Amino acid sequence: MSASAVVFYLLSIFILTTGLLAVTSRKIFRSAIWLLFSLTGIAGLYFWLQMEFIAAVQIVVYVGGIVVLIIFSIFLTQQSGKDLPAPVRGRAVVSALVLGVGFVLTCLLLRQYVFRPSGHLADASVGNIGAQLLSTTEHGYVLPFEVISILLLAAMIGCIVIAIKVKPEDK
Amino acid sequence: MSQVPLNHILIVSTALFFIGMYGLFTRRNMITMLMSVELILNSVNINFVAFNKYLYPGRLEGVFFTLFIIAIAAAEAAVAIAIIINLYRNFRSIDVEDADEMKF
Numbered sequence: 395m396s397a398s399a400v401v402f403y404l405l406s407i408f409i410l411t412t413g414l415l416a417v418t419s420r421k422i423f424r425s426a427i428w429l430l431f432s433l434t435g436i437a438g439l440y441f442w443l444q445m446e447f448i449a450a451v452q453i454v455v456y457v458g459g460i461v462v463l464i465i466f467s468i469f470l471t472q473q474s475g476k477d478l479p480a481p482v483r484g485r486a487v488v489s490a491l492v493l494g495v496g497f498v499l500t501c502l503l504l505r506q507y508v509f510r511p512s513g514h515l516a517d518a519s520v521g522n523i524g525a526q527l528l529s530t531t532e533h534g535y536v537l538p539f540e541v542i543s544i545l546l547l548a549a550m551i552g553c554i555v556i557a558i559k560v561k562p563e564d565k
Numbered sequence: 566m567s568q569v570p571l572n573h574i575l576i577v578s579t580a581l582f583f584i585g586m587y588g589l590f591t592r593r594n595m596i597t598m599l600m601s602v603e604l605i606l607n608s609v610n611i612n613f614v615a616f617n618k619y620l621y622p623g624r625l626e627g628v629f630f631t632l633f634i635i636a637i638a639a640a641e642a643a644v645a646i647a648i649i650i651n652l653y654r655n656f657r658s659i660d661v662e663d664a665d666e667m668k669f
Contacts, residue, residue, distance in 0.1 A: 396568045399569050402573070402574075406577040409577065409581065410577065410584065413581055413604055414584050416588070416600060417585070417591070417597070417601055422596065422597060425597055426596075426600065429600045429603065429604070436607050436611065439577075439611060440614060443618050444618070445618065447628070448614055448628060448632070451632060452635070455635050455639050456603070460603060460639060460642045463643065463646055464642070466646075467596055467646045468596055470650055471596070471649065471650060472659070478594055478597070481592065482591075485590065485591060486590075489590035490587060493583045493586050496586075497583045501579065504576060505572065507572075509571050509572070509619065510620070511619055518625065518628065522625070523625060523628055523629075526625055527632075533624075535629050538629070538633060542636050542637070545636070545637065546639075549640035549641075549644050550643075552644055553647040556648055557647045557651060
């Protein structure tokens, strides 16, 4: 086994372990920190796949943005020292069984399927990604880009409208 | 990179997806459910990047879909947290079992 493969298996073990801890930890703050480790591990996986731009975006948006937002909301809404209530035992057992069966089934299907690579290597540099993202030619992505811009604007306005404080006399 | 078959990466992302589903099924706290959704979205992103890298290395579609999913996930997390904080202001709890005002 080469060094690259060893790095991949170590990264996947790291991602899955921290992900599992993130969904099972009883302390909500620890759960958020495990999620942070898992997302960082996924960024490492993108580096391993030689997609440096996606890895950078993953770190900036997920690790730097979403996890910080989640930690803020934990501090605003929760006594973070207190334990979360344990999951209902029956529900946990049934969902673990169902999801285990689903996982095994998917793995069996994946093992049978043979993937065939095609095409030559493309230039995944930041300049090329940006040029194709904003081009209006056949393989350009300028329309989805604009749609995403509108979506972000709508989400921003929506957040302000939801979070705005209503004065008592207006109620 | 080429020593690891694509199926192994797909198995990792499948496992991550089912871990996220487990969290979504068992957790009753809205913030932890949101974390599980983030894990699920990340497993999808791994799939897109791996398919792009292994099967269609000449194109960049997987990269764009990943970027759009990350942007949508950020917007979704922001709106969800605004809703959660507003709910906490009104009900003093972010447990999904307590938010039953609109239940018929």
